[in-house]
Amino acid sequence: MKDYVAERCKVLTPSLTLAVDAKAKAMKAAGEDVCGFGAGEPDFDTPQHIKDAAAAAMAKGMTKYTPSSGTPELRKAIADKLARVNGIQYSPNQVIVSCGGKHSCFNVVFATCNPDDEVIIPAPYWLSYPEMVKMAGAKPVFLNTSDATQFKITPEQLRAAITPRTKLFILNSPSNPTGSVYTRAEIEALGRVCLEKGVLVLSDEIYENLIYDDAQHSSLASFGPEFYDITITVNGLSKAYSMTGWRLGYLAAPEPIAKAIDAVQSHSTSNPTSFAQAGGVAAINGPQDHLAVWRAEFSKRRAYMLQRLNAIPGVSCIDAKGAFYLLPNISKVGLKPLDFAQQLLEEEKVAVVPGEAFGTDQHIRLSYACSMTNIEKGLDRIERFCRKRT
Numbered sequence: 001m002k003d004y005v006a007e008r009c010k011v012l013t014p015s016l017t018l019a020v021d022a023k024a025k026a027m028k029a030a031g032e033d034v035c036g037f038g039a040g041e042p043d044f045d046t047p048q049h050i051k052d053a054a055a056a057a058m059a060k061g062m063t064k065y066t067p068s069s070g071t072p073e074l075r076k077a078i079a080d081k082l083a084r085v086n087g088i089q090y091s092p093n094q095v096i097v098s099c100g101g102k103h104s105c106f107n108v109v110f111a112t113c114n115p116d117d118e119v120i121i122p123a124p125y126w127l128s129y130p131e132m133v134k135m136a137g138a139k140p141v142f143l144n145t146s147d148a149t150q151f152k153i154t155p156e157q158l159r160a161a162i163t164p165r166t167k168l169f170i171l172n173s174p175s176n177p178t179g180s181v182y183t184r185a186e187i188e189a190l191g192r193v194c195l196e197k198g199v200l201v202l203s204d205e206i207y208e209n210l211i212y213d214d215a216q217h218s219s220l221a222s223f224g225p226e227f228y229d230i231t232i233t234v235n236g237l238s239k240a241y242s243m244t245g246w247r248l249g250y251l252a253a254p255e256p257i258a259k260a261i262d263a264v265q266s267h268s269t270s271n272p273t274s275f276a277q278a279g280g281v282a283a284i285n286g287p288q289d290h291l292a293v294w295r296a297e298f299s300k301r302r303a304y305m306l307q308r309l310n311a312i313p314g315v316s317c318i319d320a321k322g323a324f325y326l327l328p329n330i331s332k333v334g335l336k337p338l339d340f341a342q343q344l345l346e347e348e349k350v351a352v353v354p355g356e357a358f359g360t361d362q363h364i365r366l367s368y369a370c371s372m373t374n375i376e377k378g379l380d381r382i383e384r385f386c387r388k389r390t
Contacts (some may be wrong), residue, residue, distance in 0.1 A: 010155045011134050016357035019340065024351035035378030036351040037366040040176060040324065042242040044294055048284050050279045057278030062336060068266040070097025070250070074277045078250050085288040086208075086220035088233065096261050097280070099272050101206045101236030101249035104261040106132045108202050108232050109168065111260040113138040117167035122153045123359035124327065126176045126204075130359075142359055147318050162197045166272055169199050171220065174207035177365040178327050179209055184218040191220050191227050201231045206249075207323040209240040209291050212299045215321035221252075238292060239323075239373060241283045246276045252297060259356050270340065271384020275361045297323050301361055301368040301375055308379045309366075313390040315382075324369040327355070331362040333389050335358060348381035357385035 021038040028034045060243035069075065075092035082088045082095075098104045105128070113119060123127050123142040130140040143161055145151045158169065171190065173182040182190075194201050201220055208217045221231040236249030253261065269276075302320065309317040309328045317328035330340055337354035341364060344350050355363035368375060 008135055008137065012131050013127075017127060017353050020345075020351050020353050023345065025222045027345075027349065030286040032349055034345075034349045034351060035374050035381060036324055036370065037368075037374075038351045038353050038368050040239070040369060041244045041328060042239065042294065042324070042369045043371060044242045044290070046242050046246070046279075047283070047286075047290050050243070053282035053286075054246075054275045054279035058275040059217040061248060062275050062278055064274060066271040066277060067265060068271050069262045069280075070095070070272060070308075071277045074280050074284075077281050078252070081284050082233070082252055084163045086219040086233070088128065088219055088228070088252065090228040094255055094258045095250055095252050096265065097272050097277065098249045098251070098260055098265060100247040101204070101238060102128060102233060103247070103269070104236065105129070105202065105204060105262055106135070106255075107135055107255075107261045108234065109136050111264050112200055112232075112259065113167050113372045116165060117170045118163060120153075120158065120161050120166060121170050122172075124151060124177050124363065125170075125359050126172060127357045129170055130171075137242075139165075139226065141166070144359075145178075147316070151175065151180045151320060151327070152186065153190070155193045156341070159197070162193070162199060166197065166199050168202055169202045169361055170202045174211055174215075174217070174322025176207065176323050177245075177325050177353070177363075178324045179325050181215040181217070181321040184216070187218050187220050188223055188227075189232075194230055194291075195226055199230070199276050200232060203231055204234045206234065206236050206239055208235065210295060210324060211322040212295065212302065213321060217295060217322075220338060223309055227390065232257060237280055237283050243279070243283065246273070248272055248276055248278060248280045265313060298368060301370075302326065304372070305366065305368055305375060307378065308383070312379075312383045312386050314386050324367055326368065327358075327363045328366065329362050330364055330386075333386050335389070336361055337364050344385050348385050350378050350381045350383075350385070 024036045075095040077371040078095045079092045082264045109132045113136040117138040133140040143153045221228045232253040234251045237243040311325045314333035353365040
């Protein structure tokens with residue numbers, strides 16, 4: 001049979017996160033007692049006032065097309081939020097609402113990168129970044145980090161990696177999968193390198209509301225006009241409002257880039273779901289009381305998991321200051337992450353994501369966006385699995 005598949009698709013790697021989650025769900029559906037640490041999805045329900053707003057909009061007939069880049073009401077709510085919370089002044093026409101934060105990231109890469117451009121990505125990285133770059137015909141360039149560096153890159157690393165072909169640097173803080181949070185000074189130092197070299201920054205801030213202890217979130221675009229001009233700020237409603245299935249993300253960018261992304265979206269997905277956007281307005285403009293409650297619960301789970309993981313033979317894990325992931329180092333157990341994850345699921349019915357998905361051959365990712373019951377039972381099984389091998 002003739003090969004009809006485009007070359008760009010042949011270089012893509014399927015999402016290991018979704019694959020692990022799908023297998024775990026299939027095992028659960030078959031009646032098996034599976035402890036899942038895979039998907040980055042809060043186990044809390046979407047706040048009721050958000051659901052009510054979407055239901056009311058649907059009942060009133062808000063079921064038709066909206067402008068491709070989102071309703072005026074939602075774009076204004078986002079622009080107001082960015083000014084109020086992040087200290088960044090954008091007009092609503094610089095805001096593009098998309099079908100999730102992932103879609104926003106893809107739109108940025110697709111609208112800014114030419115074939116053979118280079119995109120710098122710190123590793124471990126969120127597994128979709130490199131694939132988006134490949135789909136645009138550009139080349140991902142990885143900067144490796146480790147437990148010893150708190151999974152952060154340095155300005156010197158960034159400067160050394162930049163070439164005349166470098167178009168974009170992806171900064172994800174708080175980070176998936178590491179949970180690392182860059183300080184304001186660290187972000188500014190990286191931003192100054194990008195200014196010096198004329199490199200755009202995609203600042204993925206989807207986990208901005210999930211930070212712990214003394215960590216603070218900083219938005220590069222708020223640091224001054226020069227930083228504003230090279231930064232595209234990406235965010236969304238999935239994590240902070242448990243709206244993963246609603247598929248609402250957004251970005252804010254300098255006007256020429258926003259116009260290009262608007263054109264891309266108008267010819268690809270058109271608008272995000274109409275009535276979901278009404279829920280988005282309620283989420284952003286409504287009460288935020290749930291965030292403190294969720295943060296406290298996530299932080300409790302994080303502390304428990306950290307203590308338990310570091311007590312398991314062959315496992316070590318650094319603290320994480322944001323998001324809802326830990327990235328334990330399992331290299332001393334004697335298995336590569338993919339083998340570790342496969343054997344753990346088969347033997348102990350625990351689902352974790354292997355580090356190869358994120359560009360590391362020493363770690364696995366555990367999400368603590370799940371119940372304490374699941375966490376306690378799952379860690380008991382992980383400990384038993386590791387003790388057999390150390």
